[in-house]
Amino acid sequence: MPVTLSIAEKEFRLGELPIPLKLSEVLPGLGPWEVEIGFGKGRYLLKRALESPEVRFLGVEMANAYYRLAQKRARHRQLANLILVRGEALFVLSSVLPSEFAAAVHVYFPDPWPKARHQKRRLFDPETVDLVLSLLRPGGTLYFATDHLDYGDAVRELLMTYPAVAVAERERMWDDGARTNYEAKYMTEGRPILRLEITRTAHETGSLLHPLGEPGVVAATCHRTGT
Numbered sequence: 001m002p003v004t005l006s007i008a009e010k011e012f013r014l015g016e017l018p019i020p021l022k023l024s025e026v027l028p029g030l031g032p033w034e035v036e037i038g039f040g041k042g043r044y045l046l047k048r049a050l051e052s053p054e055v056r057f058l059g060v061e062m063a064n065a066y067y068r069l070a071q072k073r074a075r076h077r078q079l080a081n082l083i084l085v086r087g088e089a090l091f092v093l094s095s096v097l098p099s100e101f102a103a104a105v106h107v108y109f110p111d112p113w114p115k116a117r118h119q120k121r122r123l124f125d126p127e128t129v130d131l132v133l134s135l136l137r138p139g140g141t142l143y144f145a146t147d148h149l150d151y152g153d154a155v156r157e158l159l160m161t162y163p164a165v166a167v168a169e170r171e172r173m174w175d176d177g178a179r180t181n182y183e184a185k186y187m188t189e190g191r192p193i194l195r196l197e198i199t200r201t202a203h204e205t206g207s208l209l210h211p212l213g214e215p216g217v218v219a220a221t222c223h224r225t226g227t
Helices: 043-051 064-076 089-096 116-121 129-133 149-160 181-189 214-225
Strands: 004-007 010-013 033-037 056-061 082-086 102-108 136-146 165-170 194-200
Touching: 004 064, 033 043, 043 056, 043 064, 043 082, 043 102, 056 064, 056 089, 064 082, 089 129, 129 136, 136 149, 149 165, 149 194
Parallel strands: 033 056, 033 102, 056 082, 102 136
Antiparallel strands: 004 010, 004 082, 136 194, 165 194
């Protein structure tokens, strides 16, 4: 899937901009960055970008229909503080975005991939969770929500054993209300939702790989390089 970036009225393909992105050149400014991974129809991302023009936002979405819808709405609202990226999340995180630039990362109701043979595709896996957390600058916070409680428990357990983060479970709704269409729907249905706030507490000078995922990543790297 080709990676596409939309900034105000302009659209770029991967290769037309330096990679990893030099975000301060792509979207100049002094405001902090926030990222939403899997923004869907853009309910939360567009609302925040409109309400907080001093903050710079970046959203990643794989579904072209949702990306185009959010792009249309962003242009209609003349949002100049927003970058939309269409592409597979793990590739974008590993190859397109710089590290340690975001004050906040938002992940709401990601695909839980419930079948055992598909669970390696999860965004929160021991071998990939570092890609999400490495976006955060020290002191930054990851906000996460899911209605799949088994997956949520697995994510919480995974993050509890990750170095340099502090994990807190919210017992109540977000202060600004439902952040996605799914969340609003599930609240109406009375479906339980797990919400986590994960703060990066320190800067690691070494590898940010999760201890449980490091052997697999190292083995895959050695296989690719022939070492």
